[in-house]
Amino acid sequence: IVIRPNGPKSRPTMPPGPKGLPFLGNVLQIPAFQFLRLTEWKEQFGLIFSLNLAGQQVVVINSVKIAVDLLERRSGLYSDRPRFIMASEILTGNLFLPVMKYGDAWRKLHKAAHEGLKSQVLPVYQPAQALEATLLAQNLVNRPEEWYEEIKRSTASSMKTMVYGTPPIAYDDPVVAYMNGMGHRLTVAMAPGKYLVELFPKMLYLPSWLAPWKREGLAWHERDTQELKDLLRPITEQVDNGTHKPSFAANLHLAANEHNLTQKEEAWLTGTMFFGGSDTSSAVLAFFILAMRLYPQVMKKAQAELDRVIGRDRVPDLSDREELPYIRALVKELLRWCPVGPLGIPRQIQQDDYYDGYLIPKGTLILVNSWGMNNDPEVFPDPREFRPERFLDPTETIHVAVPGTRNQGHVTFGFGRRICSGMNLATQFLFINIATLLWSVNVEPAYDQDGQAIVPSPTDWIDEGTLMRPVPFRCNFVPRFNGVETLLRRAREKSS
């Protein structure tokens, strides 16, 4: 039930916001790295403010409390996504979970995805993640100049093994190159305003010969569907004859009848997990390297914890998690410090609503400024400082709760019913990789021609539409003690 705040005679208005131009509204006032401009406006217009993007009403939420009040307590109204014509309707045939409209089709895929990602299932994926983490540490030492690409390869490989149960892959694996291309196409297509058809939906009805973007998009959809079906086929055959390895795809196929999934839905859902997880997680690992280069004292403290708890005779694994509170705090701080999807994925409200005396009309686009929330100095003093201690009590053994964040300590995975389906898997992946890397190597400076240490900038980022990652920089990876490589190799042999 919607209650008008000031009685039937009052005419509530939308939250305040910056003045824009006729027709275009605030479009031209929002440059790349939109979250920075929105965070500036938060200071001026408050925790909830509105914008007009060429006629589209937008409300920006800048506080965890408001996000919880709306996206969680009123989730029935706030769980829809806007139309993503290119990313959803054309490129993915309405089968890409993150951008699907809220409704029965979304519910069906969401439920099936949950089966393969719920916390009870996650340990099954640990061997694949651990194996890749040891390989990553080894490769960083051997080829430090390629660390940025190696992180992308390693993350994609880990996700592919987790999703399809396949062995680790090489740099130039054609499947991964194809899948990364697909993921990138989607990330870019999801960026607001990338295609004119998003602003003028009637363009969708243009015949294909007049609309090359539509023709190409539909052709990609055909090709991508075939590619995803081809990837899935061997796994479904193995499941059917009982020779499969544990994987998301195998789990899903075992439950496909129960979830009433078509072959196409199964293929797209498994593919979604692969590229939903790869780009995002590799961007976080790249920020991890940046943080370690800029905050060597954090690295040393984490390594002291590893030496104390694990020693130098074996590689850390998931079962050490409880004993490594500082490493867990470091993972939280990393996700807080640089939320790689700083504005998440937009929502669209399904009916008029009222909040704090303001009207939020049906159809309004809702932007969740995770960057602003994670960098709120009232909650996180000196927010641009990388300081895992902020999540620990004075004994540095117990994690302190941050209200409204479901024990995450940050809001990088979003809120409510559309919260990231892979958040527990991603956290497990980050924990294993970070513990293994810090146990085995020091992240050290590279030097320029004049012998000066190269210091990367904490604010040089690449804006990839819905995702951001640091600009590549040079650094070095040095084994921490003799025998590291032998122990990494042994751990690999054990988990393969």
Ligand code: HEM
């Ligand atoms: C650190 C890495 C990751 C980050 C930062 C991240 C972030 C996000 C965010 C912000 C959303 C939108 C949430 C919202 O609207 O409130 C999302 C949705 C989603 N994520 Fe992730 N994600 C990560 C890793 C993963 C992984 C590993 C998977 C799968 C294996 C995954 C699968 C999904 C899916 C399927 C959705 C769509 C949920 C829906 O709309 O129903 N993500 N993610």
